[in-house]
Amino acid sequence: MASELLKTRLLFFFTTLRLPRRGKLTTSTYLAILGIGIIAIVTIVVTLILQRSRAGPRFTVYPLPSLEATKSKPFLPDYKYWNLSSSHSASAWDVLGRHGDVLIPSSDLDGYGLPRGLETSVDGYDGFPLSAFHQLHCLKSIRKHYVALQSNTPIVDSVDNHVDHCFDYLRQAIMCSADMTLEKARVDPDGHRRRVDGWGTMHKCRDWGRVREIVEERRQI
Structure with a gap:
């Protein structure tokens, strides 16, 4: 679930990123894009880690069979x-x-x-x-x-x-x-x-x- 969320966010980032036309990319532009990408990845990973730590254990009670009031x-x-x-x-x-x-x-x-x-x-x-x-x-x-x-x-x-x-x-x-x-x-x-x-x-x-x-x-x- 977390890996799918990471893929979705990265795909959104790179598909919405507007790159200069071919032949006009400079070294500084490449480095800027790379830096932004790394920052985005780190931000997403840290967010997922914090969400997991706050969620606590997978189960808070022993998993007895689900029994709804039906x-x-x-x-x-x-x-x-x-x-x-x-x-x-x-x-x-x-x-x-x-x-x-x-x-x-x-x-x-x-x-x-x-x-x-x-x-x-x-x-x-x-x-x-x-x-x-x-x-x-x-x-x-x-x-x-x-x-x-x-x-x-x-x-x-x-x-x-x-x-x-x-x-x-x-x-x-x-x-x-x-x-x-x-x-x-x-x-x-x-x-x-x-x-x-x-x-x-x-x-x-x-x-x-x-x-x-x-x-x-x-x-x-």
């Missing part, structure tokens, strides 16, 4: 996540966000501009959680804390500081993804449209099943 999905109530006192609901929440780490060869980290990941039991590999799973983990922690407060149950794990972290982490995650879907109004029994609950609105989503598959593929060595 699945149309309505947001609808799923009551297995609603009941705070139900063991069935607790089990459903417990599954979410579990096993969301991928293993990456430690020798590949520098090449992809990655910092060190989590220590793992697999020699030569670092572990990296996908942000979506971290977000679900945080939501589970907040729910666990809320359920304990609602039922006056002592919290065995000290999660206070973790919950504080989770509120801010989820805030930033929501603002980062910034879903700009327009949500329709809810029609009240009296026919008025005063509220929005988000249900029934279509969103463009990533296929969560495929996300899980990608993670599972990279949990195996």
